[in-house]
Structures are given as C-alpha cells and as structure tokens.
Amino acid sequence: MKIVVLDAYTGNPGDLSWQPMRELGDLVLYDRTPADLVIERGREADAILINKIVITREMIEQWPRLRYIGVIATGYNIVDIEAARDHGIVVTNVPAYSTPSVAQLAIAHLLNICCQVQHYTDEVRDGMWSRCPDFSFTDTRLMELAGTRMGIVGFGQIGQSVAHIATALGMTVTAFTSKAAADLPAGIDKAESLDALLTEADVVSLHCPLTADTRGMIDARRLALMKPTAILLNTARGPLVDDQALADALHQGRIMAAGLDVMGQEPPAADNPLLNAPNCYFTPHIAWASAEARARLMVVITRNLKTFIEGHPENKVN
Numbered sequence: 001m002k003i004v005v006l007d008a009y010t011g012n013p014g015d016l017s018w019q020p021m022r023e024l025g026d027l028v029l030y031d032r033t034p035a036d037l038v039i040e041r042g043r044e045a046d047a048i049l050i051n052k053i054v055i056t057r058e059m060i061e062q063w064p065r066l067r068y069i070g071v072i073a074t075g076y077n078i079v080d081i082e083a084a085r086d087h088g089i090v091v092t093n094v095p096a097y098s099t100p101s102v103a104q105l106a107i108a109h110l111l112n113i114c115c116q117v118q119h120y121t122d123e124v125r126d127g128m129w130s131r132c133p134d135f136s137f138t139d140t141r142l143m144e145l146a147g148t149r150m151g152i153v154g155f156g157q158i159g160q161s162v163a164h165i166a167t168a169l170g171m172t173v174t175a176f177t178s179k180a181a182a183d184l185p186a187g188i189d190k191a192e193s194l195d196a197l198l199t200e201a202d203v204v205s206l207h208c209p210l211t212a213d214t215r216g217m218i219d220a221r222r223l224a225l226m227k228p229t230a231i232l233l234n235t236a237r238g239p240l241v242d243d244q245a246l247a248d249a250l251h252q253g254r255i256m257a258a259g260l261d262v263m264g265q266e267p268p269a270a271d272n273p274l275l276n277a278p279n280c281y282f283t284p285h286i287a288w289a290s291a292e293a294r295a296r297l298m299v300v301i302t303r304n305l306k307t308f309i310e311g312h313p314e315n316k317v318n
Helices: 035-042 057-061 081-086 099-115 117-125 157-168 194-200 220-225 243-251 291-309
Strands: 002-005 026-029 047-050 068-071 090-092 149-153 172-176 188-190 203-206 231-234 257-260 280-282
Touching: 035 057, 047 291, 057 081, 068 291, 081 090, 090 291, 099 117, 099 157, 099 203, 099 231, 099 257, 099 280, 099 291, 149 157, 149 194, 157 172, 157 203, 172 194, 194 220, 220 243, 243 257, 243 280
Parallel strands: 002 026, 002 047, 047 068, 068 090, 149 172, 149 203, 172 188, 203 231, 231 257, 257 280
Antiparallel strands: none
C-alpha cells in the first residue's frame, strides 16, 4: 500500500515518530503541498492523509487507486464527503484527541484578558513597577470570574470540558446546544436560543463545528446583543465570526475583549481588521497542538489506517 501524507509538518514537525505508520506500507511524507501539486502527489496513492489540504471531487476523480482518506484532525469539512462516498473511498477523522488542550487554551485566553498577565509582564520589564511609589502597580481593570456567567455555544466534549473548568472558577454556565436540558450535567442551564445566550452571558465561548448554518453566526447583529463588558472566545473555527463585525464592535466598545485562536482566513491577511482592533488577543491556531495532543493524534491516525486495512475502519465519517 502506498501511503501519502500531503501536509505532515504541522501535526509532526519532527518531534514524533512516523515509524508505526511506515510499518503499514510505503510511506511518503510531504511537509507541505502547494495546491498545484496536490493532484500529482496523490495520483499513485492508495491512502492519503491530510491536515488542512482541501480534497475536491475533481481531485478524487483523478486518483483511481485511492481507497482511503485520513483526516489528521477532528473537522473533516475539507473533504468532499459525497464524492468520496461515490467513489467508494473511506474517510476517517480523529475525534476528541485535543479536548483537554483546546479547553485549556480557551481558559488561558480568558484568564489573560481578566488578569492581563502579558501586559503586566511587559510593564514590569519596562520599569513601571520599579518607578511606582506604591508596592502594587495597576493601570488596567482586573476582573474576578467568580459569579459571572459563561455562555458556551456547542456542548460536545470540548464545550463540556470548558464548562467544567468554568464551574471550578465559580462561574455559572449556560449552553446553547441541541442536547435536551435533561441530558445536560447538573448545574448547566440550557439557553432558549443563541440570541438569549449572547444577551445574558459575561463570557461567550464558541465550541461548535463550522457548517452552512454556523458560518458567520457571530455577526454585527448578534455582537450588538452582547454586554459592553462581555468577552468573546473562539477556539473552534474562524469563520464562525464575522471578522469585520468583531473588529468594529471592539473599536466601538460594544464588547470589551476577544480571545481568538482562529480567524476567518488562516494565516490572516496583513490587512485583517482584527489585527488592529483594541483588546483583541491572538494565538495562531495552536489550541490543538500541545505535545500531548499531537502524540494522541499520531496514535489514532495510525490506528485508523490499520483498522481500515484490516477491514473494520474506526472513526469513519462517511
């Protein structure tokens, strides 16, 4: 079996071993594959693995040997699932491998906004504390989370993990979810609607998939529903949020701050309006990328391919 990994670098920049997958067939690794080489590099493959490369029907139709597509991630919207099904190609993903890491980064963004750790590190290094006549130096508003309300949009494993941490911090939690209220953990309220959640929450954290229905759901109208003291967190998918609308809301003080691990275009264009928005904090799509999460990822993508070869594929999405 010829196995081709088209964008291997982000998941494994060299600190993890590909040897278990090499034992399954003839493995060819490409750190990155530009769009104009995707078809050529996949032409002789029996199995293709991808992280963020988009696989279209046109590509699939030019790969007569292909029988398997392994997505090295949880989200699989990058693959034309219908085309894969039409051509008898199995598609798998890796669910839940990054849950602790994504929840941790969402809370890290929240704590950074509330406690301003990086700001005060910079101020201390610049001598502001040394020059202060008092033992304590502050020049921003510091926030306590106990007693505030966290609104979580999407209540899968990551949303539930964030809710658990928020509860430990003394926050109350409301979830906007398709789950029935009776199926939610004790102490978690079910929002009547997304608009109601946005209106009531002090912190809104997005943990839902990107679909036709959720794309752009946090737009100018919905941002206007939020409290002027509210914080928006997005560690899910960038296009859930209208970048321009969020930048406008931050400039105009309609919400207080945003913590983002994802953006509408990745990497962001140099003129993305959020890059100059006040109180907007960024990490470059790294919530999933802890060493521990990537190690789990490597184990599961290898097992997914192995079980496919054995005739009983795990984590099949089509």
